[in-house]
Amino acid sequence: MSKIYINGISSVSPQSEDIFEEENPLVYKENTLTALDQDYKSIINSMMLRRMSKAVKMGLYCSKKALLEAEVEIPDAILVGTGQGCMQDTEKFMTNMLESEEGLLSPTSFIQSTHNTVGGQIALDLKCKGYNMTFTQNSVSFESALLDAILQMEDESTQNILVGGVDETSQEFTGFQRLDAQIKKENISNLDLYKSESSGTIISESAAFFSLAPEKKASSYAEFKDVEIINSIEISGLNSKIELFLKRNNTSVSEIDAVILGRNGDARFDHYYEELQNGMFLAKCQLGFKHLVGENNAVSSYAFWLASKILKEKQIPEIFKLNTLNCSAPGKVLIYNQYLGRNHGLILLQSL
Amino acid sequence: MKGIAVTGMGIISAIGRDIEETHLSLKYGKNGISFPEILPTKHKDLPVGEIKLSNSELSELLNLPEDHSYTRAALLGIYAIKELLENSAYDQFPEDTGFISGTSIGGIDMTEKHFYDYKNNPEKRKYIQAQHPGYTTEKIAEYFGLNGMITTISTACSSSANAIMMGAQMIESGKLMRVIVGGSDCLTKFTLNGFNSLKILSTKNSRPFDNARDGLNLGEAAGYLMLEAEDCINGKTVLGRVSGYGNANDAFHQTASSENGEGAFQAISKALKKANLSTTDIDFINAHGTGTKNNDLSESVALKRIFGDKVPYFSSTKGFTGHTLGAAGAVEAIFSLLAIQKGEMFPNLNFSTEMLETGLGPVTGFQKKNINTMLSNSFGFGGNCTSLIFQRNE
C-alpha cells in the first residue's frame, strides 16, 4: 500500500491560524465559540458566497487554501466529515416551516440543508467531477473521511485527495445542546476549561482541510499512517485497543512522542482521557486543544491540523501542553478523541 | 471469485415488510403509493410511499420499552436488519461486524415534532441528539450490540448506495470481514415541504421516464445487506455479488442534473471499469428515474452516451415505493439482487409515452428474463452520482 503524505493544510477556528507564532491565544467568556471571520471574498466568488452558510464558507475557504499550498488544482476525491452538517440552513427552513405551519416556503435553505452541501459546493467551485463523499457520524465524522481516504488511496490512479472536517453553530439548535447539558450551565473562560468540574463543555465551530497525496514533497507536513473508529468501548478496554492499533502499524506506546487528547472539561466523560494520561501515556508529552478551539463534531480535524504542524515545525507551543513533559523531536503523534463517551477515534501521524 | 459476496438482506418499504412481500408486490405490479396518514402533515393531497405503521406500532413489533428514544428511521432500520439477522447463519452479529448506514435526514422527524417542547419539557430532551444522522445509526448499532467500526454516509439520495460501495471497499481492502450496509430514511414534514418548495413533487403517482412526467413522490424505507469476505462464507448462500461501483460528481448545480448527464456518465463508466465489464454485459438497469423532468432526461442522456443505440432493458421502481431518498440505493440494490435471483424484470409503473428528447422506453410489464448482471443508479443533490453493479454468484 502506498504512503499518504499531508501536503497542504488549512484551518478556520476560534483561534488564529498563526497560533504557533502568536504569543497569546484568544480568550472567550461565553460557552459558544464562533469561528473567526476570514476574508472569504478574496477566494470565493461573490455570487456563490451570498447564499453560503458559515460551514460552507469555512469548508470551501480551507479547501482552496490547502489545495493551493499543495499546488493541486483539482483533487481526485473530496471527502468531508461533518457531524451536524449545515445546521444554519436546516434551522432556517425548519423554523420557517413550523412558524408558517407548512405554508409557502422558499427553497434555498432546504437545498442547502443537505449534509453534503459543503462537499457539493467544493466540487462545484473546483469543477471537480471526482469521487465525493460526506460522513456524518458524530465525533468520528472526520475519522470516517480519513478512513475513506485510505480506501481511495488504494486505487493507484489516485494522485490527490482533499479531506476535511467542518461543523458550524446555529442559534436554536446550538441552544438545544445547552438544554441537553452538552454545554456548561455556568459561563467559563475557555482557558479554564480543564479546571472545570461540571458537566458539559464549550461548543464551537471550525473547519480544517488537508491535501493528501502518495507523493512526498519538500513542503510536506507529515505522513498520515492510520485511523480507527470505535463506536462504543468501556474504559477498561481502551488500553488494549490502542495497543492493537499501534501494533497494526508496527509501532508501540514506547515509540509515541506526543499524544493529542480531546479532553473537553466534561466531568462525566473526561475519565477516558484521564485513564490514558495517568496510565499508558504518563511519561509522554500530552496535548489538549479544546480549551482553545472548543468542542464540535468535526474538531478532531483541528487536532489533525495541530499534529501536522507540530511534525513539520518540530516544536510544540506551550499553550497546548497538558503536562510539563517536553518533546524536542516529535516523530510519532497519536490523536485520541471521543464525545459523550461514544464515537472514539484514533489517528496516527508520523514525521517525515 | 469476482466481487464481494452478499449473504443477507432485509427490507421494509411501502410495498412490503419483508423480502417476500416486497417481491410479490414487484411481481404483481402492486404499488405502495397513498396519501399521508401517519405523517402529521398539512399536505394530505401529496401522494407518498408511506409505511402504514406508526412509531408505536413499530416499537411494539420490536418489543421496545415505551420510553425509548429511537427515531423513525432507527425503528425502520432495526426492522429491516432483524429480517437480515433472522435469515442469516448468526444468532447475533459477531463482534467484528462493521456497520455503514446511509441516510439523508436521519432523525429530523424528532426535531420537527419536539422543536417547541425542548425548552419547557425536559422529558422530550432525549430527542435533541436525534437530529443528527449519526444518532440513528448509533441507535440501530446499540440494538444489535454492534460496537466497532460504525459510520454514517449522508450524500442525499445516493447515501445508501455509497454505504454499499464503501462496505465493499472495506472488505476488499481487508479492513473488515463482515459489514452491514444500506440505509434508512423516513417521511418527514421537513423533506415533504422541502421538495414541495422546489416544485418537484407530483400531485399524481409519479411517472418515471414518461414524456408527461411532472415530479416525484416521496417515500420511506429501510434496506440493508450483509457483505462478507470469502473466508466468512463457509457454504452460506450467496445472494449475489457487488462487482462494480463508481461515484462521481456532476459539478454542475446544487440540485439539478446537467443536460449531458456527465456525473451519471462518469459513475456508470467507473462502475463498469471496476467490474471489468463492457456495456454489452449489462442485462438490466434499475434506473434512478425519480419522475422529475430534470433527472429522467439527464439520466436518459447519460444512458445513451454510455450504451449508444443499444440501451439495455431498464426500469425505475420509484413508482412502487416513491423516492425513499437516502434509503433508495439500498432498496434498489435489493430489487436488483431479487431480479438476478428470480430471473425477473420488474416494471416501470405509470409509463405511457417515450420522452421526445431521447425516445427511450423502460420495461413496462413484468417479464421473465435470465439476468446475470444488473446496474443500479442512485443520484443525489450536490451532484452526487453513484452506480453499482451486481452479478449472479457463479
Next chain:
Amino acid sequence: MSDLHTELKKSIIEQLNLEDMEVSEIENDEHLFGDGLGLDSIDALELIVLLEKDYGIKLSDPNQGKEIFNSINTMADFIEKNRTR
C-alpha cells in the same frame, strides 16, 4: 421609474442576498439571469415565491418564469396585469 420597479429591486436584493448591490445599480431592462445580473435557477425559485407572497400571483408552471423574470420591466408588467394584492 415607478414605485413598483424600485420595490421589486429592493426585494430582489434582500431575498436573493445581493448584499453588495444598490437599487440604482440594477437597470430596468437589464437581464436578471445569465450575462446580466447573473441570477441562477435557485434564484428563479425564490422569485416565484416572491410573486406569490408579495403579489398573490401563483405560477402553476415554473417554466413560465423564464419570460416573466427576463428583466425588472417584464416582471413589473406581469405583476401589474396579474396581481391580486
